[in-house]
Amino acid sequence: MADRIERVEVLVASPTRNYVTLRVTTADGIVGLGDATVNGRELSVASYLRDHVAPLLIGVDPNRIEDTWQYLYRGVYWRRGPVTMAAIGAVDMALWDILGKRTNQPVYQLLGGRVRDGIPYYSHAFGWDIPALLDSVREHQERGETFIRVQSGVPGLDKVYGVSKDPNYEPAGRGARPSEEHFDPGAYMRHLPKVLTAVRELVGPDVKLLHDAHHRLTPIQGARLAKSVEEFDLFWLEDVTPAEDQDAFRLVRNASTTPLAVGEVFNTIWDCQRLIEERLIDYVRTAVVHAGGISHSRKIFALAEVHGVKAGPHGPSDVSPIALAASIHMAAATHNWGVQEYMGYPALVHEAFPHAWSASDGMLQPGDAPGLGVDIDEDILSTSPYVPAYLPTARTLDGAVLDW
Numbered sequence: 001m002a003d004r005i006e007r008v009e010v011l012v013a014s015p016t017r018n019y020v021t022l023r024v025t026t027a028d029g030i031v032g033l034g035d036a037t038v039n040g041r042e043l044s045v046a047s048y049l050r051d052h053v054a055p056l057l058i059g060v061d062p063n064r065i066e067d068t069w070q071y072l073y074r075g076v077y078w079r080r081g082p083v084t085m086a087a088i089g090a091v092d093m094a095l096w097d098i099l100g101k102r103t104n105q106p107v108y109q110l111l112g113g114r115v116r117d118g119i120p121y122y123s124h125a126f127g128w129d130i131p132a133l134l135d136s137v138r139e140h141q142e143r144g145e146t147f148i149r150v151q152s153g154v155p156g157l158d159k160v161y162g163v164s165k166d167p168n169y170e171p172a173g174r175g176a177r178p179s180e181e182h183f184d185p186g187a188y189m190r191h192l193p194k195v196l197t198a199v200r201e202l203v204g205p206d207v208k209l210l211h212d213a214h215h216r217l218t219p220i221q222g223a224r225l226a227k228s229v230e231e232f233d234l235f236w237l238e239d240v241t242p243a244e245d246q247d248a249f250r251l252v253r254n255a256s257t258t259p260l261a262v263g264e265v266f267n268t269i270w271d272c273q274r275l276i277e278e279r280l281i282d283y284v285r286t287a288v289v290h291a292g293g294i295s296h297s298r299k300i301f302a303l304a305e306v307h308g309v310k311a312g313p314h315g316p317s318d319v320s321p322i323a324l325a326a327s328i329h330m331a332a333a334t335h336n337w338g339v340q341e342y343m344g345y346p347a348l349v350h351e352a353f354p355h356a357w358s359a360s361d362g363m364l365q366p367g368d369a370p371g372l373g374v375d376i377d378e379d380i381l382s383t384s385p386y387v388p389a390y391l392p393t394a395r396t397l398d399g400a401v402l403d404w
């Protein structure tokens with residue numbers, strides 16, 4: 001069974017948007033894929049992998065998944081942060097993929113096998129005004145989706161997180177500098193209850209509604225918002241205040257029983273330890289790619305399980321179908337899974353990364369292909385070069401920078 005890593009390649013490509021893919025090939029000819037995409041910082045992870053990680057992997061036994069993780073994390077001294085952890089995450093995914101292919105089993109089987117028949121996902125409905133949002137919600141319902149995140153424009157603001165003029169919500173704009181947008185917390189906080197009143201009236205009590213405040217509010221504003229939307233019975237309120245200030249969540253928690261979800265910007269178990277151990281949140285949202293891959297994410301979700309917190313991982317279109325596959329395989333085998341985010345991809349992304357996983361009627365399925373079950377179309381990737389693209393920057397109405 002021993003084998004050794006012979007080749008490590010980093011592919012950066014932009015089939016509609018930028019993705020960083022790691023391809024690891026062993027002496028036995030097994031190929032493992034990992035996603036290392038950090039939206040707007042793609043080239044840093046590519047360099048980290050190419051210049052600093054790839055040389056360390058040559059000759060390593062790919063079966064030593066946990067040891068390789070520890071070597072790249074503890075053995076390197078400089079640790080944590082999105083670039084480092086996405087790079088380690090990509091290596092980890094690729095090694096699980098290789099193990100699955102070597103043993104001819106899907107990764108979820110290696111993680112202990114299925115604990116559920118399908119993985120519910122939530123999708124993203126949006127509209128500039130309430131009627132447009134309601135149309136979007138109806139479309140999601142027609143697709144059989146029962147977990148729907150609702151985002152709407154705010155009167156007086158010309159750009160708002162989660163709402164776009166395109167049919168696909170795409171926050172990163174192409175160009176050398178981020179665009180800028182202004183945000184007014186007061187206008188937003190006054191408007192959201194009206195939005196949720198209309199949506200709840202449309203969908204009735206059974207549909208699970210979610211909403212993302214995207215780190216824009218202060219702790220006390222977050223507490224007030226969570227309280228003001230309590231009657232709409234949200235499945236969760238996401239990122240109601242910036243996540244670094246873990247203690248701030250106590251204020252929100254004490255103010256309301258609206259379930260809270262946080263953590264898409266976290267990279268390690270230590271970033272969310274307090275939130276989980278002190279039961280300040282209900283769902284932890286670390287993305288498999290940005291939190292060190294499958295091996296480390298398992299530990300985060302195991303800690304969460306002990307404290308009654310569920311996984312609700314980030315699954316935006318700015319991580320590739322390889323990372324989504326890793327998340328789906330974990331979801332199939334992890335008991336305390338709440339819901340998986342699935343923003344969907346444009347057709348070209350599905351073609352660039354042919355995959356065994358599938359999404360229909362509000363459920364994701366991992367498929368039964370060995371490993372993670374994702375491939376790459378090299379023709380598409382090699383003809384879609386990297387294009388600089390950035391998330392916008394937000395400012396308050398007086399021009400001061402605000403968390404985006």
Ligand code: GCO
Nearest residue numbers: 039171212214264315316318
């Ligand atoms: C989500 C997120 C995204 C992020 C994006 C950043 O919940 O899907 O908040 O929309 O903004 O992934 O790269």
Ligand code: MG
Nearest residue numbers: 212238239264
């Ligand atoms: Mg979010």
